[in-house]
Amino acid sequence: MTGGEPLIRDARESDAHACAAIYRPYVTDTAISLETDPPSPAEMAERIASAQRSHAWLVLEDRGRVVGFAYGGPFNPRAGYRWSCQVSVYLELGLRRTGAGRALYGALFTRLADRGYRMLLAGMTLPNAASEGLHRALGFEPAGIYRRVGRKHGSWHDVAWVQRGIGAEEEPPAEPR
Secondary structure: OOOOOOEEEEOOHHHHHHHHHHHHHHHHHOOOOOOOOOOOHHHHHHHHHHHHHHOEEEEEEEOOEEEEEEEEEEOOOOHHHOOEEEEEEEEOOOOOOOOHHHHHHHHHHHHHHHOOOOEEEEEEEOOOHHHHHHHHHOOOEEEEEEEEEEEEOOEEEEEEEEEEEOOOOOOOOOOOO
16 A cells, blocks of 8 residues: 555445456456456446445545455345355455455455344455465355366366354344345
């Protein structure tokens, strides 16, 4: 980060261009994302709006410029999974190991717990040492590996899934809001 106090806030439609630009190299140059076509700013705006309606999408600003984002969304559309969310975090290239991912995820996890969600799941295309390390440091535990489930850049890729509980353990759980 370039100094000053970074700001984590709810994403707005006007952040779609910055989020699309941050995400683009993960799509075009790596297998970290198994998408093959980078979403346009308009598509990113739709994703932000959808996440905001039911879960959360946060951005990290550094000196007024969006440099990362994290979001939660449905893990599975079936009703019995409604307390579980899939989460992801993306940073501008070069911002790994700066604490930015940890800060974004921390704020996201608080927001999702406050909304009534109880389980977080994250998928990582392997190998991805940075993501594996971040999730392990934040208390995620292995849930399993899907072998050779994705193909990109001429190679098959495994996807590891990790999970972590959040929020209260009351039974029955309150409905997510």
